[in-house]
Amino acid sequence: MRGSGARVVVLGAGIVGAACARELALAGCAVTVVDRGAPAEATTAHGEGNVLVSDKGPGPELELARLSRRLWPEVLAGRTGREQTAEWDPKGGIVVATTDDGAAELERFAASQRAAGVRAEPLDAAALAAAEPHLTRDVTAAVAYPEDAQVQPAGAATLLLGDALRAGAELRTGCEVLGGVARGGRITGVRTALGPVEGDAFIDAAGPWAGELSARLGAPVAVRPRRGEALVTAPLPPTVFHKVYDAGYVGAVGSGAGDLRVSAVVEATRAGTILLGSSRRRAGFDDRLRPEVLSAIARKALRLFPGLAGAPVMRAYGGFRPYVDDHLPVVGPDPRLDGLWHAAGHEGAGIGLSVGTGRLLADLLLGRDPPVEPAPFRVDRPAVLGEIG
Numbered sequence: 001m002r003g004s005g006a007r008v009v010v011l012g013a014g015i016v017g018a019a020c021a022r023e024l025a026l027a028g029c030a031v032t033v034v035d036r037g038a039p040a041e042a043t044t045a046h047g048e049g050n051v052l053v054s055d056k057g058p059g060p061e062l063e064l065a066r067l068s069r070r071l072w073p074e075v076l077a078g079r080t081g082r083e084q085t086a087e088w089d090p091k092g093g094i095v096v097a098t099t100d101d102g103a104a105e106l107e108r109f110a111a112s113q114r115a116a117g118v119r120a121e122p123l124d125a126a127a128l129a130a131a132e133p134h135l136t137r138d139v140t141a142a143v144a145y146p147e148d149a150q151v152q153p154a155g156a157a158t159l160l161l162g163d164a165l166r167a168g169a170e171l172r173t174g175c176e177v178l179g180g181v182a183r184g185g186r187i188t189g190v191r192t193a194l195g196p197v198e199g200d201a202f203i204d205a206a207g208p209w210a211g212e213l214s215a216r217l218g219a220p221v222a223v224r225p226r227r228g229e230a231l232v233t234a235p236l237p238p239t240v241f242h243k244v245y246d247a248g249y250v251g252a253v254g255s256g257a258g259d260l261r262v263s264a265v266v267e268a269t270r271a272g273t274i275l276l277g278s279s280r281r282r283a284g285f286d287d288r289l290r291p292e293v294l295s296a297i298a299r300k301a302l303r304l305f306p307g308l309a310g311a312p313v314m315r316a317y318g319g320f321r322p323y324v325d326d327h328l329p330v331v332g333p334d335p336r337l338d339g340l341w342h343a344a345g346h347e348g349a350g351i352g353l354s355v356g357t358g359r360l361l362a363d364l365l366l367g368r369d370p371p372v373e374p375a376p377f378r379v380d381r382p383a384v385l386g387e388i389g
Contacts, residue, residue: 011177011200011213013039015157016343016350017205018198019358022160025167027366033169034197036176040157043207046319047153051352054145058116061328067371068356069147075355076247086156087091088268093148094132096139103141106247109154110143119146128308128364136241136305136359148243153351180217184340201365203341208320210344219337221330222386226323229293233311233386235272243267260293276301289318321347326383331360334379342379343367
């Protein structure tokens with residue numbers, strides 16, 4: 001599909017859908033964004049706002065992450081207050097190991113990232129203490145990642161969607177998609193609770209519900225929910241100055257196991273609260289908070305920052321991440337149903353990868369040269385079609 005004026009329907013008003021809508025509306029497409037709820041109220045609102053390169057080894061996801069990291073400052077530039085709205089904070093990250101085996105694995109992983117162009121800077125004990133004075137001294141290795149950043153997820157998504165609306169996009173909320181309308185092997189419309197919506201292209205950007213939505217449209221993809229929880233302290237004096245996590249976080253992200261995986265992730269927000277994460281487990285769409293999961297998160301966090309033991313916890317929350325067995329997003333056209341596109345499966349990296357995904361999807365849909373190699377994200381791969389896992 002080439003040229004402006006194409007009617008594109010984005011199914012999902014989370015941050016990935018908002019990023020796709022923004023790119024396409026700015027390119028001159030007639031964009032309609034459809035969501036069964038309100039913008040950014042589901043998975044996006046329950047994210048931590050990570051914009052990371054530190055947790056990704058060499059490969060296609062890292063290339064998408066590096067593209068996104070380059071694009072975020074460009075997207076937020078311009079009118080006064082945009083960075084404040086998104087709470088953009090390029091504070092950097094620090095990954096630490098607390099065992100000899102963990103140190104060896106962290107140093108190997110960091111070396112592979114440096115070979116791929118990532119800034120991964122070893123820290124000695126003195127430099128680590130200067131960077132994070134409240135961090136435990138029981139550390140066997142530490143690596144700084146100056147490119148890591150953070151946004152406030154709902155604020156960033158609202159900004160992206162606002163750009164799309166100012167460029168002429170239309171937003172329909174409370175508009176659940178019930179099914180698709182196809183003619184001659186091509187999707188031409190969707191049936192919704194508020195009536196039919198027609199278009200030339202339809203983008204499934206429904207996050208953890210992308211698998212369910214794609215099945216309703218007649219071209220199912222194996223995107224499933226993976227549950228995560230976090231704790232939030234009351235506002236504290238300056239205590240944590242970077243995103244700090246233990247080296248086991250990378251393994252938890254990459255694990256395909258369905259049982260509970262917990263690793264320590266500790267970072268501050270602009271409001272002074274401290275976010276404590278993170279967990280991963282398959283629980284379907286069961287949204288109940290489990291006290292034993294929250295306790296495990298707290299124990300892991302206290303190993304890194306023992307001084308948080310007396311900090312009051314203000315709230316706990318959980319959300320669903322869109323999981324694919326091979327741990328890669330699904331971005332591109334569906335070969336089974338002409339006119340259907342996918343932008344989902346980012347698991348816990350969707351906030352950071354959103355703007356890169358929007359650019360890649362728009363370039364592919366409009367026939368432009370893509371900024372990264374799109375083949376690894378294609379729809380017709382075994383993990384996405386449900387042939388493994």
